[in-house]
Amino acid sequence: MKRKNIEEGIFKILSAVASYSIIAILAFILLIVFVKGFGALNLDMITKTPKGGFYYGGEGGVLNAIVGSIYIGLGSTVIAIIIGAPAALYINVHLIRFKKAQNVVRYFLDALWGIPPIVYGAFGFTLMLYLGMNASLIAGIITVSLLILPIMVRSFDEVLCTIPKGLHEASLALGSTKTEMAYKVMFKQGFSGFITAVLLSFARGIGDAAAVMFTAGYTDLIPVTFDEPAATLPLAVFFQLSSPIPEVRERAYASAAILTIMILVISLVARFVSHRYSKSNIN
Amino acid sequence: MSFSNIDTMTEVSVEQREINDVSSTILQIKDLNVYVEDHHILKNINLEIPKNRVTVLLGPSGCGKTTLLKCMNKLTDLYRELEVSGSILIDGDDILNTSKNVPSIRQKMGLLSQRPYPLPVSIYKNVAYGIKLKGIRDKKLIQYSVQKNLEEVGLWDEVKDRLNSPATSLSIGQQQRLCLARGLAVKPRIILADEPTSALDPISSKTIEELFRRLKKHYTIILVTHVLRQAIRLADNVVFMSDGAIIEQGSPDELFNNPQTDKLKEYLVEGN
Numbered sequence: 398m399k400r401k402n403i404e405e406g407i408f409k410i411l412s413a414v415a416s417y418s419i420i421a422i423l424a425f426i427l428l429i430v431f432v433k434g435f436g437a438l439n440l441d442m443i444t445k446t447p448k449g450g451f452y453y454g455g456e457g458g459v460l461n462a463i464v465g466s467i468y469i470g471l472g473s474t475v476i477a478i479i480i481g482a483p484a485a486l487y488i489n490v491h492l493i494r495f496k497k498a499q500n501v502v503r504y505f506l507d508a509l510w511g512i513p514p515i516v517y518g519a520f521g522f523t524l525m526l527y528l529g530m531n532a533s534l535i536a537g538i539i540t541v542s543l544l545i546l547p548i549m550v551r552s553f554d555e556v557l558c559t560i561p562k563g564l565h566e567a568s569l570a571l572g573s574t575k576t577e578m579a580y581k582v583m584f585k586q587g588f589s590g591f592i593t594a595v596l597l598s599f600a601r602g603i604g605d606a607a608a609v610m611f612t613a614g615y616t617d618l619i620p621v622t623f624d625e626p627a628a629t630l631p632l633a634v635f636f637q638l639s640s641p642i643p644e645v646r647e648r649a650y651a652s653a654a655i656l657t658i659m660i661l662v663i664s665l666v667a668r669f670v671s672h673r674y675s676k677s678n679i680n
Numbered sequence: 681m682s683f684s685n686i687d688t689m690t691e692v693s694v695e696q697r698e699i700n701d702v703s704s705t706i707l708q709i710k711d712l713n714v715y716v717e718d719h720h721i722l723k724n725i726n727l728e729i730p731k732n733r734v735t736v737l738l739g740p741s742g743c744g745k746t747t748l749l750k751c752m753n754k755l756t757d758l759y760r761e762l763e764v765s766g767s768i769l770i771d772g773d774d775i776l777n778t779s780k781n782v783p784s785i786r787q788k789m790g791l792l793s794q795r796p797y798p799l800p801v802s803i804y805k806n807v808a809y810g811i812k813l814k815g816i817r818d819k820k821l822i823q824y825s826v827q828k829n830l831e832e833v834g835l836w837d838e839v840k841d842r843l844n845s846p847a848t849s850l851s852i853g854q855q856q857r858l859c860l861a862r863g864l865a866v867k868p869r870i871i872l873a874d875e876p877t878s879a880l881d882p883i884s885s886k887t888i889e890e891l892f893r894r895l896k897k898h899y900t901i902i903l904v905t906h907v908l909r910q911a912i913r914l915a916d917n918v919v920f921m922s923d924g925a926i927i928e929q930g931s932p933d934e935l936f937n938n939p940q941t942d943k944l945k946e947y948l949v950e951g952n
Contacts, residue, residue: 494760563797566755567859570791571810572783572866581809586800 430657434650442651447617459652464619465534465627466656470603472538477549477598480542482591485553486579503554509547514607517544522611535623537613544608545598552598556590557583589674596667600660606631630656706731706869706900707752712766714747714756714924722747723925725766729870729917734892734901736911739921740947745904748921749872752902753789754782770870787814789870790863790899795879796855798847799862803839806847806858810866829861833891853884860891870900877910889914908948912936920944 431438441458448457492499521540530536560583568578584591606629614626615636630652637649707729714722722744729735737745747756754775756762767774775785787810799806807826816822826843830836835857839850847858856876863871873892877885892901892914905911911918912932919929922943928935939945 493758496760561797562758563793563795564799565758566750566791566793567797567799567862569755569758569783570753570786570789570872571862572787572813574783577813582799588800 427654427657430650430653434647434652434654437644437648437651438654442648443655446619450617459628459630459633459648459655461617461619462628462630462633462652463655463659465537465613466603466630466659468534468620468627469537469541469609469613469629470599472534473541473545473602474549474595474599476538476542477546478595481546481549481553482584484550485557486583488550488554489557489583490575490579503551506547506551506554510551514544514605515610517541518608518611521608525612531624532612532614532626533624534613534620534627537609537627537629538623540608540612541602541605544605545602548601549594549598552594553587553591556587556594559590560586589671592674593667593671596663596670600663600667603629604631604656604660606635610635630659704731705729706770707902708769709748709752710767710769712748712751712764712768714744714751714765715763716761721924722751723923725926727919727926727929729900729902731900732896732898733916734896734903734914735917735919736915737902737904737919737921738908738911738915738947739906739927741906743921744924745906745921746874749874749902749904751776752870752872753786753791755791783813787866788868789872790860790866790868792856792860792863792871792873792876794875796852796859798850798855798858801847802844803847803850803858804843806862807865810862814866825865829865830858832864832895833857833861834887835861851884853880853887856880856884856888857891860888864895864899868899870902871895873901873903875904875906877905877907885910920947922947 441456443458443463444460445458446461447459488499488502492502517540521536521543524539525532525536564582564586565578568582569575573581609627609629610632613629613632615628615632616626617628618625620627633652634649634656637645637652640646640649705728707727709725709727709729712722712725712727713720725748737748739745747762750756750759751764752768752775756764764776766776768776770785770788773780773785775782778785799809801809804826807829808822811822811825816825827836827840830839835854838854839845839858842849847855850858856879860871860876871892877888880888889910892903895901896916901914903911903914915932917929918932918935920927920935920943927941927943928939935944936948939948
């Protein structure tokens with residue numbers, strides 16, 4: 398009995414240390430970016446575009462990068478939903494009797510998920526040159542959509558896997574076709590999970606640097622059309638951090654703080670929406 | 681369109697069915713075999729289900745009752761591992777081999793599962809779901825049908841003030857009656873009930889049993905159960921299964937008072 402109590406105590410302490418370590422890591426990251434970027438954190442950072450260039454200029458803000466990131470995040474998320482939602486439903490509805498085909502599709506999706514973003518960036522760059530395009534918002538959107546597509550499909554897939562078979566049966570028994578079952582029942586049942594997947598994919602989209610480095614380019618301006626280059630926050634951090642001017646490097650940390658806050662807000666919204674829809678998903 | 685037209689529009693009316701059928705066969709199963717890889721789980725099933733009767737599929741757990749029920753409306757499509765052969769005829773259509781629209785054949789058979797699976801919509805929309813699938817768009821007709829079917833299962837008075845609440849907010853017993861109302865709303869000819877009281881408390885179970893007694897005037901009910909007493913209370917026709925095969929079938933009196941096989945005798949002794 399005494400030995401069991403000791404084992405129980407050790408396991409509890411190890412679990413607690415592991416859990417609090419994760420929180421500590423997040424707190425440490427926030428602390429570093431806020432402390433180092435504190436001097437540059439002001440309203441101008443989120444309301445103005447850079448003055449004097451992003452590499453040497455110590456004035457203005459990163460509104461260009463905030464807007465560019467949101468454009469790329471939104472555009473790529475929309476494309477990924479349009480392709481990803483039907484794909485996930487297809488795997489779980491029409492391939493339901495074909496286990497090998499399901500496994501092959503899931504294997505490829507997992508493999509795509511594991512490919513580093515820089516490879517997507519290189520692929521997007523090649524595609525961009527092949528199509529005769531310049532570094533632009535649309536090239537960034539397409540590349541990031543390729544990056545987040547497997548994440549979204551597999552997340553949707555996992556949500557659909559949790560839907561009980563009894564609900565499939567109930568829907569079919571009422572006279573649904575498989576497509577009606579997919580869109581009228583499974584989609585609604587998994588809606589809160591889908592929302593979470595979409596928001597987390599969006600967060601992944603706005604936070605990636607490597608995929609947009611060669612494809613979206615960088616500019617001090619806010620893009621007005623799809624074929625103009627677009628700045629992004631991760632690249633703003635990257636370029637400002639490599640500047641020789643201390644004030645600009647400080648702005649890099651402020652940019653990182655803004656990006657981190659955006660990701661945290663999206664995560665909180667995802668949790669809130671997921672919780673709300675799981676409670677009142679009725680209409 | 682008047683409310684009185686809804687039955688004729690959706691399917692054969694209840695009254696018409698009563699006139700037409702006095703225990704002739706509604707469903708015919710021929711040479712049905714089901715395999716899961718090398719396991720033969722339904723063995724050469726031949727069965728005729730009489731109209732407007734409660735046919736109870738009785739047998740020990742794992743004997744193939746639920747699989748047989750799932751074959752009847754081709755829900756075996758959802759199970760990748762099942763290999764099904766044979767034929768199941770309803771109104772001349774072989775649901776296992778038909779080129780016709782399977783969803784419309786499925787609508788002839790309402791399903792009540794072991795535990796209720798309300799759709800992730802409101803109480804109202806649960807019942808309206810199947811009606812809309814039949815192509816009915818008239819809101820008043822749908823409202824009428826929703827009310828009528830909720831009344832039929834004795835749920836209307838309990839939910840009429842909260843029709844827009846989530847179906848999952850109901851108790852399990854109410855959810856099961858909602859699922860029955862939802863199934864009845866598409867005007868099925870047969871109700872397939874797979875141990876529908878197994879997740880319910882005794883009071884809710886009794887309510888469902890009373891409903892079945894009332895509904896059998898208008899519908900053919902195929903009830904899977906391993907509760908012997910429930911079979912005795914409800915059955916007009918009993919099919920005893922064991923190890924994937926039909927061992928005996930006949931009236932409750934024949935089977936329960938004069939069992940012919942050792943397997944049934946043993947089951948009856950253990951069941952009591």
